[in-house]
Amino acid sequence: MKVGIIGDGAIARYVRSHLEDTHVCIVRPSKIGSAEASDTILRVADASQVPDDTDLMIDCAGHSALAQHGPLILKRGIDLVTVSLGALADAHLHQKLRAAALQGASQLHLASGAIGALDCLRAAKVGGLETVTYLGRKPPQGWIGSPAESTLDLKTLKDPSVHFDGNAREAATAYPKNANVAAAVALAGVGFEQTKVRLIADPSIDANIHELSATGEFGSFTFRIEGKALPDNPKSSALAAMSVVAAINRMQAAITS
Ligand SMILES: NC(=O)C1=CN([C@@H]2O[C@H](COP(=O)(O)OP(=O)(O)OC[C@H]3O[C@@H](n4cnc5c(N)ncnc54)[C@H](O)[C@@H]3O)[C@@H](O)[C@H]2O)C=CC1
Numbered sequence: 001m002k003v004g005i006i007g008d009g010a011i012a013r014y015v016r017s018h019l020e021d022t023h024v025c026i027v028r029p030s031k032i033g034s035a036e037a038s039d040t041i042l043r044v045a046d047a048s049q050v051p052d053d054t055d056l057m058i059d060c061a062g063h064s065a066l067a068q069h070g071p072l073i074l075k076r077g078i079d080l081v082t083v084s085l086g087a088l089a090d091a092h093l094h095q096k097l098r099a100a101a102l103q104g105a106s107q108l109h110l111a112s113g114a115i116g117a118l119d120c121l122r123a124a125k126v127g128g129l130e131t132v133t134y135l136g137r138k139p140p141q142g143w144i145g146s147p148a149e150s151t152l153d154l155k156t157l158k159d160p161s162v163h164f165d166g167n168a169r170e171a172a173t174a175y176p177k178n179a180n181v182a183a184a185v186a187l188a189g190v191g192f193e194q195t196k197v198r199l200i201a202d203p204s205i206d207a208n209i210h211e212l213s214a215t216g217e218f219g220s221f222t223f224r225i226e227g228k229a230l231p232d233n234p235k236s237s238a239l240a241a242m243s244v245v246a247a248i249n250r251m252q253a254a255i256t257s
């Protein structure tokens with residue numbers, strides 16, 4: 001399988017290090033000439049330059065990259081795995097990606113990202129869900145560059161502080177680098193409006209802690225994960241990068257779980 005990637009950040013580097021070969025990489029135009037001499041990968045600036053024989057593209061570059069490159073990749077009949085699923089909180093983009101996939105007879109696969117138990121939520125949805133709540137906690141440095149900065153002094157924070165309380169659509173839209181998990185939970189469960197989200201900066205922790213609780217016809221469950229961040233990006237959990245590799249592996253397996 002010829003696999004290409006979008007982005008060259010923390011998640012993309014992890015994913016590439018776990019793939020035998022990467023065929024092509026879509027990067028920002030300013031980075032086209034910046035490849036290290038040892039890196040022989042074909043670097044291109046947009047989806048129209050991705051070679052025709054590419055079987056699968058992997059988006060590890062965030063919401064704007066999925067919006068920019070996703071529709072053409074799918075229209076060209078190339079399957080796409082994305083970790084930037086918070087971008088789907090934009091109903092217009094959601095519809096555009098869906099239409100592109102139908103037109104190209106391709107599929108957009110949503111990596112599970114930094115959370116687990118989405119399989120449980122999807123199954124529970126069949127019987128009917130009553131409440132779904134997601135709580136995202138990160139150390140203060142994980143919220144730098146986000147709207148948390150407008151309500152909290154992240155450098156001097158002493159106590160755990162809630163800086164967002166609302167629904168998954170608002171969270172995914174306002175926190176494109178931090179609330180993709182809220183979108184993953186919404187898409188697997190009761191949708192963007194009904195999924196309750198709280199985001200917390202917590203100086204007493206050194207992990208990205210995600211908690212998911214649901215009740216419904218099936219009963220109830222709570223899932224909690226303490227995820228280590230990737231060494232080169234405190235915002236992104238290592239599990240998010242691992243989930244992309246797992247999604248690629250699943251797509252190539254004869255028997256999938
Ligand atoms: N689903 C989940 O649980 C998670 C999802 N994410 C998403 O993954 C994204 C990437 O995370 P990291 O690798 O840690 O971030 P990063 O900041 O280390 O890397 C992002 C890379 O994307 C590139 N990029 C941005 N826009 C681009 C465009 N239009 N075309 C080509 N390249 C572009 C940047 O140059 C950079 O190399 C985050 O922005 C976030 O939206 C991150 C963590 C968890």
Ligand SMILES: O=C([O-])CC(=O)C(=O)O
Nearest residue numbers: 114178179180181236237
């Ligand atoms: O990596 C994480 O822990 C979660 C994250 O940034 C996101 O949901 O966008």
